[in-house]
Amino acid sequence: MKHPDDSGIAPGGPAQPGGTTPARPPAVSFAELGLPAEVLRTLSGLGVREPFPIQAAALPDALEGRDLLGRGRTGSGKTLAFGLPLLTRTAGRRAPSKQPLALILAPTRELAQQVTEALAPYAEALRLRMATVVGGVSTGRQVAALREGAEVVVATPGRLHDLIERNACSLGRVRITVLDEADQMCDLGFLPQVVDALERVHRDGQRMLFSATLDRDVEQLVRRYLHDPVVHSVDPSAGTAPTVEHHVLVVHGPDRYAVTTEIAARDGRVLLFLDTKHAVDQLTRHLRASGVHAGALHSGRSQPQRTRTLEQFKHGRITALVATNVAARGLHVDDLDLVVNVDPPTDPKDYVHRAGRTARAGESGSVVTLVEGGRRGETTRMLTGAGIEPTVTRVRSGEAELSRITGARAPSGIPLDGGPAGTRPKNGNAPFRGLGTSKSPSRGGGSSRKAAEARKLAEARKAARVRRSG
Template sequence: MSFADLGLSDELLRAVEASGYSDPTPIQAAAIPSVLMMRDLIGIAQTGTGKTASFVLPMIDILAQGRSRARMPRSLILEPTRELAAQVAENFEKYGVNHKLSMALLIGGVQMGDQVKALEKGVDVLIATPGRLMDLFQRGKILLTGCELLVIDEADRMLDMGFIPDIEEICTKLPKTRQTLLFSATMPPPIKKLADRFLSNPKQIEVSRPASTNLNITQKLVPVRADRKREVLRTLLTRDDVKTAIIFCNRKTTVRELNKSLRRYGFKSGEIHGDMEQPQRLAELALFKSGEINILVASDVAARGLDIKGVSHVYNFDAPWHPDDYVHRIGRTGRAGATGSAYTFVTADDAENIENIEKLTGQTIPREEVSIDAAPPAREEAPREERPRRGRRDTAEARPTREERAPRDDRAPRSARPARDERPVREERPVRADREPRRDDRRSRNGYDDGPDVGWNGPIPSFLDIKLGA
């Protein structure tokens, strides 16, 4: 089956062919005809199977007819993170090159003024995160009464991030007669309840077992002590043919510290986490996609939906706390039919997490012992005692020793100097005749002759003129 068999327009087929795709993935082949028939849809598929194109492509053809109105978007796509929203926007620009569709991206971390201006001009496609959308809606900058098509992407991630109440409120603001598409890698009970409430007789498409992992990914568990993780990671990065890799950590502080460590050892690495501003995160992703850095240390903000071609390895520096996150993390490799490798570091405290992961995926992940003796010393940084000191004009090796220093011409050697008792006595300086007398020999600053300074038992100052006794 080809894309031409799915009922897409000729303009869209040319854009797909120019992007380098010829055959649809299973989720695309099953979802696109149903979306074009204006049916509600529930799509369940493992990450990396092409869910984004399965709703972007038919939406472009559906929205090709009609016109947009100010502050009233014709369609809405909800994404859990800024990166996913920006990625969907890139897909619309790529596949909609032959269509004149307007688009707006509503995400946090950027100025709101430009987004409001885009809404006032009218947009056909609105891609937003729930937080920023609700903010603009409450300010009266956007109306949802003209939205004819709603897409809820990565619904299970929305659940993990606590966006389900926001999504429920957004759905109540939309017209009841609309088309709703829901995509998720897993289908927990809260998502099933959401689908039953807001979707009308949906067609459910499931191209893989829920929470299953990609068969093209070679998975390994690496037992390691917590204090040896960095050494084992450097060993694996050097041993394997790592073209591009993503390293996942559970904490933002671990992301920052690990990235600094890798850069000190000569690796071309970058970082991305939730504490970074949106321009910084997009800049790091751009460097990673362009190949200027080939290792990206990330928190779970990059675990969902980021489509970066050519990621050969994924390393779970920390075993994920939630088993669903494991499926999404390793799904960053082995995409679009390619093969990949995923390593998860396991400490003694991770036994329960690994048990939950294996229970969810229905498979036993093989273990691999890694010897750190294979780590090459060439990439290690110079020891601290060998580094030149900062802020000094010369290094320790360049400074002459005390014996090497030449004696000053106008100074006799130490051995030729006279002994201390043989040195001439310094003459006493004569007392100046015009020198003022000491404090006790002259008037005080207040002009009265109070005599010498005294304490509590001393004489009474004359200016007080106090008479004692009867």
């Protein structure tokens, strides 16, 4: 199994722009950094004993107020790498109404909420007020929190832009700005809102940017808004760590449905990725009808629904989380050891970030990609672009080899929501996107429609023969 080198540079990525001032030596312990006593007590109380590599590397420069460009494997602890300096350097100041002093931008609601949860104990210890500003929920509470005063705002770019336009928030006093997962914010089309926010914060403030890749848009942000930044890149990129096993399972088309169901029924949690919201909902319904405790996560669900589903998955009440790429970043679940690409991604970056949901914080895990024989070529090219050389195995449902790799087993077949037990349709290619149906609406339903028309024609011919014989 092959992995890229440990530089953290994405395959084919441009060189990292950096400053001319050398970085400070990495920290050996939190105590030597001069962090406030309240922060040290909180770290100890939460069982955080020694800094992770990205924290040891970034904290000395970030605490000095330097601009910083950070690269670290997902799950490597980068939230504290930027969060502790931001909170420490903001402590003791009080934000006026609607005018925060520090800003953290994140691409998704889940990541923004996760950052808030991770930093909340330290903010509380330093008596700093935090506000989370994200879409999908009522703006009323967010406007009220900003009006009452919040020293630190964690936000998604779209909702923050909306509140700025409504004069509910002003960024003129922000002296510390963090862009977390900057490349995904650009990929999702948030670059204009990110640029607008950076234009509004205090010109002489500190900027810290964390990104998995440095494509043109991110490089533009670095060169335009970071002054003499120090660069810290540690660990392999997300999902390419040595503790991750990568498997491609070559399946017979009509058998993919049963293979997916048996993997989802394993003893232990699994995260399954599909391309579309409709596919996610359809597979989730089938799994629940088959007795699998499954939940759906995609952008079409309300934020309370998404939050509840994630909590159920984290606590084991849901064992199979079926998701679109909305879960590819910002989702941290302890001890998640299996990620399955039911629909193989086409972009190497998407693969890397999906894979990064497992083997977090030094743990081990596996990433499985289901591929029909005819699609092996494009999947191989995608994996090569991600720097991955997987183990390739042909499998069928019910086989011991499938169980060995994934823990697959037969589902109970007892429906969880009432109604009839889930049954496999006669046309195994068409239960949901990723198992043979077409993404393109112009094809009008793909093979399932053709099969239905063929059945109708056969029935009509049979009826005609009966009439003639009678």
